[in-house]
Amino acid sequence: MRLDYPSNIKIIRVPCTGKVDVMHLLRAIQKGADGVYAVGCLEGACHYNEGNLRARERVNHVRRLLEEIGIEGDRVRMYNLSSGEGPTFAAYAREMAENIKMLGPNPLKKH
Amino acid sequence: MIVAKRKPFDEIKDFLKDYKKVLTAGCGTCVAVCLAGGEKEVSVLNAELDMARRLDNKPIELGAITIERQCDREYLEALDSMVEGYDAVLSLACGAGIQFLAERYPEKPVFPGVDTTFIGVNQDVGWYEERCRSCSSCVLGMTAGICPVTMCAKGLYNGPCGGTNKGSCEISKDQPCAWYMIYERLSKQNRLDNILKITPVQDWQNQKPRTVIQPGYKTSENSAEK
Numbered sequence A: 001m002r003l004d005y006p007s008n009i010k011i012i013r014v015p016c017t018g019k020v021d022v023m024h025l026l027r028a029i030q031k032g033a034d035g036v037y038a039v040g041c042l043e044g045a046c047h048y049n050e051g052n053l054r055a056r057e058r059v060n061h062v063r064r065l066l067e068e069i070g071i072e073g074d075r076v077r078m079y080n081l082s083s084g085e086g087p088t089f090a091a092y093a094r095e096m097a098e099n100i101k102m103l104g105p106n107p108l109k110k111h
Numbered sequence B: 001m002i003v004a005k006r007k008p009f010d011e012i013k014d015f016l017k018d019y020k021k022v023l024t025a026g027c028g029t030c031v032a033v034c035l036a037g038g039e040k041e042v043s044v045l046n047a048e049l050d051m052a053r054r055l056d057n058k059p060i061e062l063g064a065i066t067i068e069r070q071c072d073r074e075y076l077e078a079l080d081s082m083v084e085g086y087d088a089v090l091s092l093a094c095g096a097g098i099q100f101l102a103e104r105y106p107e108k109p110v111f112p113g114v115d116t117t118f119i120g121v122n123q124d125v126g127w128y129e130e131r132c133r134s135c136s137s138c139v140l141g142m143t144a145g146i147c148p149v150t151m152c153a154k155g156l157y158n159g160p161c162g163g164t165n166k167g168s169c170e171i172s173k174d175q176p177c178a179w180y181m182i183y184e185r186l187s188k189q190n191r192l193d194n195i196l197k198i199t200p201v202q203d204w205q206n207q208k209p210r211t212v213i214q215p216g217y218k219t220s221e222n223s224a225e226k
Helices: A022-030 A051-069 A086-103 B009-015 B039-055 B073-083 B095-104 B178-188 B192-196 B220-225
Strands: A036-040 A076-080 B002-006 B021-027 B061-067 B088-091 B110-112 B114-124 B127-132 B172-176
Touching: A022 A036, A022 A051, A022 B039, A036 A051, A036 A086, A051 A076, A051 B009, A051 B039, A076 A086, B009 B039, B009 B088, B021 B039, B021 B073, B039 B061, B061 B073, B073 B095, B088 B095, B095 B110, B172 B178, B178 B192
Parallel strands: A036 A076, B021 B061, B021 B088, B088 B110
Antiparallel strands: B002 B114, B114 B127
């Protein structure tokens, strides 16, 4: 398909979004990433039944934790798509990049 | 297992506002199983504290260690060489563990990172329910294995009271009546005569910290303390 998506996004592959832990998301922000998002399978279509639902819960938890310490929770998001949806993957990447551009750099970078 | 909840972040941050080097000590037993104070929760809390203090321009140096049990001298000993190097200790153990740690290092400020909540069971991952109030006079043998002290809103040793309402408690339709459940289960077991037995009221007044010395473990030292 040769689709374009923003080059400032680094992909970290995991076997299932259920593998994504609170600490992975938090550490990304702590180390200076401007944002981090998990892309999982469509809800109801998880190969492991509820991996993506667990990921969503963890993403929401991290959003709350960040808000508590004074960092915008929206720097962390969860998206869902099926593995055949390349154009949607690129669209979500652009959407996330736009969202982060609006929020500006990670506030921790100034400190 | 003892179940605890993480304290609100602002409360913890406020405890530590005057300290620059803090050791966060997790406990690897009950609070680790209930996902409140084990190794992982120590990492998450330290990450939060690190970020929050950097944003406040008051960076903090954080250490992390999780020992098997903080309510046991044998394991607490592992902290001896570490604690000295820190201004304060933040413990994610239950109330007993925190106190035992604080007692071991009386010169060091020790703060709780969790609210110890109850003795309970694991219903599912991350879902816990209270089952025991450690009242020291267990009546489960007469109550078909349902604790009226914990499950009855009034903690009645003898019930049901006049507030029982078609299986629910008078405080809420969603709250099952413990004594109704006891009646039902005793009835199924053909042991209904048990419900007529009167349990003397518990003397809840003037309670002092309790001590247990298990049979076969009595020494001149511990029996003198009793």
